[in-house]
Amino acid sequence: MLFRFPPSGSRRRSEEGRRSGGGFAEGRYARLRSEGIGHRERDARTDRGIRLDDHSERYREEPQVVTTDFSVSDFFSPSHPDGIVRSGDAAIRDLTSRLTEITDSVIRPRVRRTVTEFAEQEIVLKAENGEPIPGKYRQINNPVAKVPQDALGDPEVLEAVLIACAQGGKSRSLANFVASKIVDDPENIIVAYPVESTAKEKAKTDFFPMFKSVDSVRKRVFESATDKHDKTSLMQVRYPGGFLKFPTTASPSQTASTPSGCAIIDEYSRVEDTDEGDPRMALRARMSRFVFYKLIVASTLVGKNCRTMQAYKETDMSVPLLPCPKCGHEHKMTFANIDIGRHLVEKVDDKGNLIVDPETGEFELVPGDINPEDCTYRCPSCSYSMPDSVRYHALEGVLWKQTAPFFCCGRKHKPVVDGNFLGPWDEEGICVCPVCEKRPVGIKDKRGFRWSVLYTKTPLRQVIGVFKEAEKNPVKLQQFWNDWMAEEFEIEAKIAKTGVELLNRAEDYEQIYGPGVEVPEEVLGLFSTLDINSSYGLDFNLRGFGLGEESWGVHYEKILGDVEDWTKDGPWYRAEQLRRQLWHGIRDDEGLRVYRSLLMAVDINDYATVEHGKRYVYPRIGKGVIPIKGRAAGPLWNPTASLLGRHTDAHYPVGSIAGKTIIHGRLRITDDGPGKYHWPADEIDIEGNVVKSHGYGEGYMTELANLKSRPNHSHSNGSPDRFIPEVKSVRQEAWDTEIYILAAVKAYVASKGLRSIDDLKPTWRYLHEIEKEDAVEEKDLVDARRKRPVRVNPNPKKPDGPKPVPVQRDPRARGDRI
Known part of the structure; x- marks a missing residue:
């Protein structure tokens, strides 16, 4: 039996091998040739099983090839300093440990890093890229996004939906996931946006700065190109193992021509149907041939029952629960639990006099103005008021729990009933069947996450300040509930459908x-x-x-x-x-x-x-x-x-x-x-005739009501023209x-x-002030005209006025050369 081991674990070549350009065997055979020993004598020594320690000391440096019979006493020991043969159990243990080491390094699969572990080890945020907290990435700055971020890289999760507030870490989580895929598990990735202008802007601001700042990503994206076909462009990034593409959902051909098992649709609420229908459903159909595909949808909410909310209802609908630092009650954070600092004040009338309640004889009290500086968050169970510092510390213990109903053991189970979280859940927040005490099959395939600004480290005074500004403006109020609170909200007062409805206002x-x-x-x-x-x-x-x-x-x-x-x-x-x-x-x-x-x-x-x-x-x-x-x-x-x-x-x-x-x-x-x-x-008389018109009649109102707000991505440059006339002739x-x-x-x-x-x-x-000024100005103008000096011609022989222009004659009329 033939074994080949380096001495003392070393794989370096011998000096003779380096000079000759060969390996271990070449170096040893070169020494034999230098001593005049031919190949026949060399093979004979090897066939007789001559041990290296039987020869001179110069052969002890690099023992390479040993032949042995299959007896237990003739096993080679790589741990011996001289590389000689050892016998007994020690040789068996040495051989077994060595073979185990080789097997572990080759056969055993590597340990997979989560997206958060990758981000904390590799990503460095820079201030010139617009990062609010520059330096090494730390998930503790936004702890609520850890579970959704890790779910993106979980092989068991096939589809994920992220509904986050503005500046809630959604874009950062997507960028971290893409970077981890490029480094740890490269494949073709699609990141689609509603319009091309948004795709270019996101590639410039979110992805390319990170690619250049992270060493492991930069080496694969910018330093691994071998020819011109591998070079990276703005809309398509190439790396070993795949590429990253930024198409638009408005162009089905861009996504159809890209084979990919991983696709992300950002700003999904603003996506419009194409000729093939919903872009998310079309991507899902194309990715069905992949066993472990990944389809991610992310966006803020727009109005009520938008596309992203419909996709979220198809998942497990996980919500974050905050444990109270005092009583430990786990609850969902809502705007109603914020003490907005509105204190009671005495009610006054139009003249500023205090109003007295006739029944009690005391002054009537009404809620005063909002004071953002006094805002705190209140636990709904024990009414414990948490300032921002306490709330920030409590966010580190946020727990994600599934809330969508599920079927198991022939019954439908509801983990949440009338706002009460009943469960049961496992350590990952996934529901467990109360009958069989097991996870339902496929319950982790589709996961959905939604969190508001209350789960971020945004000061409450800033949140209440925005709410105070938007309280009296329905348009800003809808934007506050959609973008900040991640809640469905839409203005009830729709724009008038006809000019008559506007005219009635x-x-x-x-x-x-x-x-x-x-x-x-x-x-x-x-x-x-x-x-x-x-x-x-x-x-x-x-x-x-x-x-x-x-x-x-x-x-x-x-x-x-x-x-x-x-x-x-x-x-x-x-x-x-x-x-x-x-x-x-x-x-x-x-x-x-x-x-x-x-x-x-x-x-x-x-x-x-x-x-x-x-x-x-x-x-x-x-x-x-x-x-x-x-x-x-x-x-x-x-x-x-x-x-x-x-x-x-x-x-x-x-x-x-x-x-x-x-x-x-x-x-x-x-x-x-x-x-x-x-x-x-307009002023109208008794007979219905217009006496005085200001011009804002039915025709004007019809033009205003004719333009409707509808997404329109027919422009080749991706212009977000969301307004088209309902009647083109108007x-x-x-x-x-x-x-x-x-x-x-x-x-x-x-x-x-x-x-x-x-x-x-x-x-x-x-x-009367303007009339007085106009009269003075007119008088000054008349006086200026009266005092204007009379122009006297100093040379009476020459007439006044401009000098007459001489008549240009054609030079050919008098025979001149041209």
Whole structure:
């Protein structure tokens, strides 16, 4: 029997082997050849079983090949310093231990790291990447995300759904999982987003900075490319064993052409159906051939019964439970358990007098304003108040428990009944059948996790501050419950389906504020816009804005006429009249308040009328008029914007999609307060005829109600155009003018260095003051004309006026050469 062992566990070559370039055997045979021993004598010695210790001392350095019969007394001992043969049980033990070591290193599977273990060992967060807590990754900074993060890498979990609050660690968990897959278990991975712009932004901000900062990932992604086909691009990352791709759910061909057993769909609530149906179901069908596939869905909630919530209800619906530090009661953290610091105060009437309760004779007490500094979290069992420091420490013991019903032993079991957590659960939070005391088959295949901002280390004063700001605004309130609390919430007041419903919201300003009032008392300033249309003329819209950008329509007019007509009968003369006109407000003891447009935004985007727009706007830049052009992408108004016109007409860009998003949300507001839109009602006589019209009729309201909010990913560049007209024949000038007016407000606020419209002082003036100033200005103008010196011609022989231009004659007329 032939054994080959290195002496003392060493595998180094001999000096002769290094010089000859050979291995162990080559080095030994080289020594034999150097001594004149041929191969026949060498083979004879080996066949006779000559031991190495029988020869000279120089052969004891590296004993390599030993032959032996199968007797127990002739086993080779690798632990012996001279590499000689030992006998007895010691030799058997040495051989057994050596074979066990080799078997363990080759056959026994390696220990699999969880995603959290990988992240804490490998990932280093850097401040330049926008990380709030730079340094080595520590799961203790966000303990609630540990179980969901480890479930992503669990081979038993085939599908997972993550519903997290904004900045709740969802994106970080996905990035950690992708990094662990690249290093520990490489395969093809898909990370899909609703639009291409979001995919590029996420790749730049979430994934590539981590790939470059983590050594183990960087070596595989950026340093392992062997040819040009292995190089990494922004939308596709290659590494040994697979690649990472960032497709869009709007393009089924991108995901269909990518074979992958691991897919992630982020921002799933904002995904729209394609020609193949739901992208999640289509990916599941393509991944069915993989035995252990991984399909992950993650998003924040949007409204009620969104896609992510429907997917969450198909899983085990795990929720985190916080154990009370005092009584140990495990409960789900809710907003109702927050002591928001609203203390009782005495109730007063409109005049500021205290109101006395007639039954008790004491002052009536009502809840006062919210004080975010006094906010604490209260245990629902023992009413123990936990400040932020105690709550942070208690979050380290959060337990995830399954809440979805399940079937086992022919019965349906409910782990949660009427809000009471009954169980039973095992150590992983998975339900156990109370009859057979075993896990139901396949119960761990689909896992779902949902947690709110209360489970993060966000101060409660910040949470209550956001709630206080959004309490009176339904749009912001829905965003608070969806993004911060991870709860289903949707505004009950939907946008009007027809223009008649919006028209019914019109208000009679004169009945509310007094006769002759055109501008309500709450208005801080007027802003206007002018939209040019080559087909019929101009659209003028004037709107007043108050605190919280609550706005009141003042006047809307379609100025009919030819835009090429610049006479007094043309539309431009009427537009200038409306811009300079004084609009009446309320009348107080000192006189009548009047307003004038502070800034007018003129759209010069129409190619057919751009020259006429520039003729009106450019001479008035700096005098209350600005040129603008609408574009789909970008913010509504950039505070640092300047006139763009190096290769085009000088203008300010306005983001139309951002403006539609803001206005569409504000049209849902029905209660008076920040963001609400008001319109004046027309005066109608007894016979039903319109006596005085402010322009906001049924046609205007129909244009507003015609634009619906629907996801639309038909654009090739992935533009999130979520607004399409319900009836394509209806025009959209009403939307254009409202967007441009809102942009004019943002532009004026930025030009004055204000934070918002709330910092603007009221711009109304008294009519008698303006009339007095106009009279003085007119008198000064007349006096200046009277005192103008008479021009005397110093050379009477030469006539006054410009020098006549000589007539250019054709040189060919008099025979000149050209």
